[in-house]
Amino acid sequence: MLTATCETKTRSEGTHQVSCGACALHRLCLPLGIDKEDIDRLASIVSRRRPPLRRGEYLFHAGDAFRAVYVIRAGSVKMVNGSRAGDERVTGFYLPGELIGLDAIAAGNHPCAARALETTAVCEIGYAELEALARAIPGLQRQLLRLMSGEIRHERDMMVLLGGMPAGERLAALLLNLSSRFEQRGFPARELRLSMSRHDIASYLGLAVETVSRLFSRLQSEGLISVRRRQVIIDDGDALARLVAAPLSVLNENSP
């Protein structure tokens, strides 16, 4: 599942470096908005991590010193917050082309662990080198800032979702979000093969596993989706979207 698409054949001169320009994901990733020759400079600081992670393996642990950021090349990972087990909380799911580790810049260590949801390959980019190169390549700096800004915006949307929306809308929002991200990556938008368990989804949405199960059943019985285990087909995306655009009743301005 989610086995992508970015196994480029082109390699630059025999090292384990890849040409980012030839990568199928370059439109989603750091190279966006950078011209040919500069992409090669970027590629020179990117290294494929040799063995792909297997399901359940950690890319890094919470608390690990921050050295590099990673781009998912194939597969998917979850970010897990909560130093000691038990209070483990999933804070995000990441798909091919997405950059992780940026939240570690400020403190110098990773606040969350990254754990593979399936067989997953990543590109590793030393942060010191990336920062230096961003200074030299304006387009890279811009794209880096854009990606971080997008991450802030996304986290904020999640805050609003978790802080105020009922359970059904949370799940609908997740499904729509995954759907559009799948589509960007060339996967069918309405046929999702989820790589995460109900448990992960529940943790991410701040719900109990049972509630998530019930919601899948309810959305199915209402004809919005068809569910078979981790295979989800979106039958009525508009209805899902209407669910999310929560029509709150009264409009009461609260002064300053």
Place this chain on the structure above:
Amino acid sequence: MLTATCETKTRSEGTHQVSCGACALHRLCLPLGIDKEDIDRLASIVSRRRPPLRRGEYLFHAGDAFRAVYVIRAGSVKMVNGSRAGDERVTGFYLPGELIGLDAIAAGNHPCAARALETTAVCEIGYAELEALARAIPGLQRQLLRLMSGEIRHERDMMVLLGGMPAGERLAALLLNLSSRFEQRGFPARELRLSMSRHDIASYLGLAVETVSRLFSRLQSEGLISVRRRQVIIDDGDALARLVAAPLSVLNENSP
């Protein structure tokens, strides 16, 4: 309340520009880690917005085109998500020295409005100029990335708080967070003068106003804090902190 601290006397050559180097907030703000002469270059792209905002006024509205970022110089603002009234949700409170607007880079417009909680002065920094200068001044680029990374980390912590922690811990976490930020700014750590209403707090924490009121009362009756309207005194910070460090009972690993 919160009338800060950064009314510098030094002005550079008669314009409305300020010397960031002389600003009391420079240790919290963009100039951190930049040397003297470069700080002047930064100051040259910073403009004080002439009239301070009065309580309730907007610095920018949701949807406004993104042109500049802002640093709170004195006072405080709330970020408000939710295009049309009624579903208004507070997503953050910002104090002197804090930078807002970075969430607008990706989309090119502001996802949230910024509204003054009291009389508030800001510095305005054109983003195009900031981006260009960040390329020229490595320390500025680094600090900008650090600030954004910190914002991501903070939003993520809020996600975890809103997604899983009970009401009491949410309020405790907010009080402790405000306390430490007040302290960084030279205000007493255990005597908070809140500039936001109960309504704002409730919205931010994803709770009902009544619940917030009750929690203030409860925490007071338990001897952790003393409350008189918006004046909060932290009597037992350790106990508050113990509340937040939610001791979840069982530790059940969930595989991948």
Place this chain on the structure above:
DNA sequence: CGCGATTACTGATCCAGATCAATATTTCGC
């Protein structure tokens, strides 16, 4: 300084979703 409008507190009820419990279904190790 007095009266209406916010803003804050408190009590009574109700409900969405957690928790407890039991049963399928799938996956994986051997």
Place this chain on the structure above:
DNA sequence: GCGAAATATTGATCTGGATCAGTAATCGCG
């Protein structure tokens, strides 16, 4: 291919916090 563990679904209760309702303190403005 079989049995055990992990994962998913469904049902029955229980509860934290929302909602409804009413009062009190404070603010703002004539």
